Amino acid sequence: MKATAIVMRKELYRVFSDKKMIFGLFVMPAMVVIGIYLLMGIMAASMMQDRAAHEPTILIYGASESFQEYIKTIKQDPQQPGIVTIGNTVYHIVWTEDESEFAAGKDRIYSGDLDLLLSFPEDFDEQIMEYKEGAAAPDLKTFYNPSEDYSDNARRDILADIIEPYRQSLLGQRIGDLEQLTVFTVDKENDESVIQNDNKAQGKLFGTVIPYMITILLFAGAVSLGTDSFAGEKERGTMAALLMLPIKRSAIVYGKLFALMILSGFSALVYGGAMIFAMPLLYRTLGDMLGQDLRFSPVQMCMMLIIIVTLVFLYVALIALCATFAKNMKEGSTYITPVYMAVIAVGVMSIFKEEVVDIQYLIPFYGSTIALKNIFTFEVTVPGFLFAVLSNLLTGALFAWLTARLFQNERIMFNT
Amino acid sequence: MAFLILKIRKESRNHMIEIQNVTKIYKLNKKQMAEQKSSSSMKVAVRQVSFTARDGEIFGVLGPNGAGKTTLLRCIATLLQPTEGKILVNGLDTGKEGEQIRRITAFLTNEIKLDPHFTPKYLFRFFGRLHGMPEEDIERRQKELFDYFGIQEFEDKRMEELSTGMKQKASIAVSLAHDPDIIIFDEPTNGLDIITARAVTDYLRLLREKGKLIIVSTHIMSEAQKLCDRMAMIIQGTCAFQGTLEEALAINHTEDLEDAFFEMYRRVMEVEK
Numbered sequence: 001m002k003a004t005a006i007v008m009r010k011e012l013y014r015v016f017s018d019k020k021m022i023f024g025l026f027v028m029p030a031m032v033v034i035g036i037y038l039l040m041g042i043m044a045a046s047m048m049q050d051r052a053a054h055e056p057t058i059l060i061y062g063a064s065e066s067f068q069e070y071i072k073t074i075k076q077d078p079q080q081p082g083i084v085t086i087g088n089t090v091y092h093i094v095w096t097e098d099e100s101e102f103a104a105g106k107d108r109i110y111s112g113d114l115d116l117l118l119s120f121p122e123d124f125d126e127q128i129m130e131y132k133e134g135a136a137a138p139d140l141k142t143f144y145n146p147s148e149d150y151s152d153n154a155r156r157d158i159l160a161d162i163i164e165p166y167r168q169s170l171l172g173q174r175i176g177d178l179e180q181l182t183v184f185t186v187d188k189e190n191d192e193s194v195i196q197n198d199n200k201a202q203g204k205l206f207g208t209v210i211p212y213m214i215t216i217l218l219f220a221g222a223v224s225l226g227t228d229s230f231a232g233e234k235e236r237g238t239m240a241a242l243l244m245l246p247i248k249r250s251a252i253v254y255g256k257l258f259a260l261m262i263l264s265g266f267s268a269l270v271y272g273g274a275m276i277f278a279m280p281l282l283y284r285t286l287g288d289m290l291g292q293d294l295r296f297s298p299v300q301m302c303m304m305l306i307i308i309v310t311l312v313f314l315y316v317a318l319i320a321l322c323a324t325f326a327k328n329m330k331e332g333s334t335y336i337t338p339v340y341m342a343v344i345a346v347g348v349m350s351i352f353k354e355e356v357v358d359i360q361y362l363i364p365f366y367g368s369t370i371a372l373k374n375i376f377t378f379e380v381t382v383p384g385f386l387f388a389v390l391s392n393l394l395t396g397a398l399f400a401w402l403t404a405r406l407f408q409n410e411r412i413m414f415n416t
Numbered sequence: 417m418a419f420l421i422l423k424i425r426k427e428s429r430n431h432m433i434e435i436q437n438v439t440k441i442y443k444l445n446k447k448q449m450a451e452q453k454s455s456s457s458m459k460v461a462v463r464q465v466s467f468t469a470r471d472g473e474i475f476g477v478l479g480p481n482g483a484g485k486t487t488l489l490r491c492i493a494t495l496l497q498p499t500e501g502k503i504l505v506n507g508l509d510t511g512k513e514g515e516q517i518r519r520i521t522a523f524l525t526n527e528i529k530l531d532p533h534f535t536p537k538y539l540f541r542f543f544g545r546l547h548g549m550p551e552e553d554i555e556r557r558q559k560e561l562f563d564y565f566g567i568q569e570f571e572d573k574r575m576e577e578l579s580t581g582m583k584q585k586a587s588i589a590v591s592l593a594h595d596p597d598i599i600i601f602d603e604p605t606n607g608l609d610i611i612t613a614r615a616v617t618d619y620l621r622l623l624r625e626k627g628k629l630i631i632v633s634t635h636i637m638s639e640a641q642k643l644c645d646r647m648a649m650i651i652q653g654t655c656a657f658q659g660t661l662e663e664a665l666a667i668n669h670t671e672d673l674e675d676a677f678f679e680m681y682r683r684v685m686e687v688e689k
């Protein structure tokens with residue numbers, strides 16, 4: 001145990017006393033992450049500028065006379081017909097009786113060109129006037145795209161500032177009928193109200209890809225450290241001196257592994273810290289664009305951290321195992337490259353996986369990437385999360401144990 | 417009381433290495449087979465070698481390159497396991513009690529190197545601690561050894577900045593940090609300049625005076641003649657002779673160990689034919 005600590009300290013000192021290594025492990029990652037985020041922010045910002053010219057537009061199909069009258073008298077600026085101002089937003093109101101224009105309106109909502117579509121049932125006014133007790137109230141349909149900020153806001157504004165007062169005014173006219181307060185309903189019979197582009201909803205993917213990319217970058221960072229610590233030590237002939245010590249060979253292996261874990265863990269913290277730091281740069285613009293909040297909650301961050309730390313342990317142990325087989329650094333990277341590819345492939349596979357059952361989280365590497373993705377989208381289950389952590393720890397421990405076993409093998413250790 | 421007995425035992429110079437019928441066979445992979453121009457996937461590096469070395473002497477394992485010297489020394493140092501036979505160091509089996517043996521043993525070779533990134537001072541402390549030495553012992557030993565080999569001048573320089581001679585001195589000092597009773601030294605002067613080589617062989621003699629057991633390997637017979645009290649001649653993995661320097665010279669009717677070696681070598685080759 002003491003020997004493990006001494007070996008670990010030396011490995012840590014090795015890195016922390018080397019400016020180049022500190023730069024490569026800690027400074028550069030932070031710069032890379034902040035750089036990526038800045039770039040994404042800039043790109044998003046330029047997209048936003050295109051949108052600055054966006055004029056929120058509302059298409060109203062088959063509007064009842066009373067509604068048209070209501071808007072004209074109450075809301076509309078007499079100087080500028082067709083314009084309604086709510087808060088700071090200027091809405092363009094377009095009236096139509098054309099059914100094909102109504103159908104096209106849905107497509108325009110989808111593409112983000114139109115922000116809100118209102119559809120009145122036929123004989124809306126008649127239904128309200130001739131309303132009989134027990135009959136269904138007429139239903140006003142709205143169509144909008146919640147993943148578009150403009151659309152989401154438009155619906156909220158219109159419902160609160162136009163539809164609701166309109167309803168109140170109708171209610172006032174029917175003051176005699178106190179029993180029936182429902183004048184008309186909104187979207188009671190409309191399941192198609194939400195028109196959303198699923199690809200855009202996958203703006204979430206950004207959030208998924210970033211933590212995943214971080215694990216991949218961590219692997220890359222651990223590769224150079226791990227091959228140096230295991231294969232490099234053999235190549236330089238410094239390993240034999242360690243093997244001549246009156247300590248268990250496993251103590252050497254674990255000391256090196258712990259040091260690698262701490263270094264990669266630190267690196268992960270740097271990535272994480274840089275993310276948190278750079279996130280505001282990004283989500284302010286990107287979040288607007290995607291119409292959703294890209295901030296992580298503390299619980300999400302903790303879960304991600306736990307997954308990443310245990311995954312780092314697994315990576316480090318895997319790298320150590322591969323590097324131990326190698327005689328020198330070059331051979332070490334040769335052995336690790338296909339493993340690295342496989343890890344990336346598994347990760348990419350899991351990103352596009354939609355449905356998972358809890359037990360799949362147990363699959364090494366795969367489970368963690370699903371977990372990272374689903375933590376972000378709030379889809380992760382507690383057993384799934386625990387399974388992923390467990391899988392990392394168990395597989396990592398197995399690799400560490402195998403590495404220690406390899407250290408006992410003289411063909412592996414002395415095959416000069 | 418127990419402490420006293422332990423101390424007496426340590427002083428009583430009972431160190432001994434017994435090599436009993438040791439054979440070491442390497443398994444070769446395809447690349448190695450090609451390199452060694454061997455059609456067999458086995459390489460017998462050491463064949464049924466037996467000898468005993470005691471404290472207070474410098475025992476030489478002599479032979480040409482490829483004879484199996486390094487292999488044999490690595491077996492004694494517990495780094496390799498004999499394929500057949502066994503090796504006892506102070507009665508401890510290298511196969512089963514390696515950790516205990518390594519506590520009192522140092523294995524030096526110019527193939528074993530020290531981490532280029534670190535300074536001699538750091539490495540001395542590092543190895544001392546891993547030997548379980550208390551800090552003040554480490555300090556004392558460091559002063560002793562660094563004084564002797566003149567390491568202080570470069571004790572704070574990284575290994576990679578040192579010359580070959582400096583590196584070798586630092587590596588010897590670090591290997592001897594724990595004041596081992598048994599010193600196994602593979603080709604002690606190989607690659608050293610004449611002055612460093614002399615410092616090293618002088619130090620080995622000093623260790624002998626202190627009652628340590630020293631095993632060195634070398635292919636330089638003139639060096640062995642000056643240094644070794646007893647020796648084993650290894651030719652193609654087998655032990656062609658073992659005994660004192662005087663015996664080696666006497667039975668071959670010569671004053672020169674190199675001549676004696678060639679005489680033995682010729683005989684082995686004749687038998688082979």
Ligand SMILES: Nc1ncnc2c1ncn2[C@@H]1O[C@H](COP(=O)(O)OP(=O)(O)O)[C@@H](O)[C@H]1O
Pocket residue numbers: 414415416442443444448452459460461479480481482483484485486487488
């Ligand atoms: N790890 C190894 N694998 C295979 N063959 C080896 C290995 N080490 C040494 N040998 C072979 O064993 C023989 C003895 O080598 P060695 O003990 O290094 O000799 P020496 O030290 O006397 O020069 C040589 O033929 C060498 O090629």
Ligand SMILES: [Mg+2]
Pocket residue numbers: 485486487602
């Ligand atoms: Mg040799």
